[in-house]
Amino acid sequence: MELSYWELKNWFTNVDYTIVGSGIVGLHAGLRLRERFPTAKILVLEKGMLPEGASTKNAGFACFGSIxxxxxxxxxxxxxxxxxxxxxxxxxxxxxxxxxxxxxxxxxxxxxxxxxxxxxxxxxxxxxxxxxxxxxxxxxxxxxxxxxKEVDRFGFENIQEYLIFxxxxxxIDTGNMMQELLKQAVAANVLILNQQTVTSYTDTGNYVEVVLDDFSFISKKILFATNGFANTLTKGAVMPARAQVIITEPIANLDIKGTFHLDRGYYYFRNVGDKILLGGGRNLDFETENTTEFGQTKIVQNKLEDLLKNVILPNQDFRIAHRWSGIMGVGNSKKPVVLQLSENVFCGVRLGGMGVAIGSLIGTELADLI
Incomplete structure (x- = not known):
């Protein structure tokens, strides 16, 4: 990478805090650091075009868990x-x-x-x-x-008589949430660079050398907010977990409003206006779904379509408009990992599929480790 004097000066010189990951956790960490250190130079590095993990790929549930x-x-x-x-x-x-x-x-x-x-x-x-x-x-x-307990008034089929409400x-609208967070970070003079992958780092005790694909720079501290991609960082305490999601075309006279869970939270659906968004199914094949690779599998996609057809939208025509996946971070415990890893290296990861709910808090706690 050939950088000019201006680029080196403005982005990569005298960096106080480097945050890896521009999702919910990373941006909240940046905003919290700005509150605490008004004159610090804060740089966020994001490997994707947009936040790569689950922050812009989740279902938009503002929830704390089904019974x-x-x-x-x-x-x-x-x-x-x-x-x-x-x-x-x-x-x-x-x-x-x-x-x-x-x-x-x-x-x-x-x-x-x-x-x-x-x-x-x-x-x-x-x-x-x-x-x-x-x-x-x-x-x-x-x-x-x-x-x-409530009687089902939505016309679902092949379920028990009562729902638990x-x-x-x-x-929430996940896209709006992340756009606003990015706006606030930029307004707070938090520098954000996309398409930048941190390949390694060295904590010298006095500072951290941060290595990108073909370039390195010095930062006083580095904070990792990479959630499902933090396996090597945490020596296996975090495992990636892929979640597959589908959304339908608009459905006429859709009378389903709310957030819905099935099977211990492994399946979840909601209306997005007059569409149905449905995700989950990683419990069908944990081994395959413990991956950092985005994509879909037949076993999960078939199950999601089966649930739409036989449980959620029985006797209704629907068409799938779009399919995608997101990468979560899970582990043996659902307790998030917010740790100082060495003198100048910190992490806030393993959000266990609860990122919308706890991401803002974990980002704040991560920044407060400094």
Missing amino acids: SEIMDDLKTHTEEDVVQLIEKRWKGLQLLRKRLGDDVIDFRPYGGYELFLKEDEFGFNECVNRLPFINEILKPLFKAEVFT NPFEAQ
């Missing part, structure tokens, strides 16, 4: 850890809304619903029986009953 997901978490985490994580998700959503504004992100508080398939009678009964307990442990946080969940 079956919470119960699943209770099998592998303590009650205290589960409640703390839900609190983090809730506070993160409030921080996101406060920073960006509900109008900008098209925040729509339609509530959230969980469906249970006909064959999942055991899972349904288990959730209904545990409903009072889950409401009890969440009451100090929400000061109200979170989950209630949560009035606190909502939808």
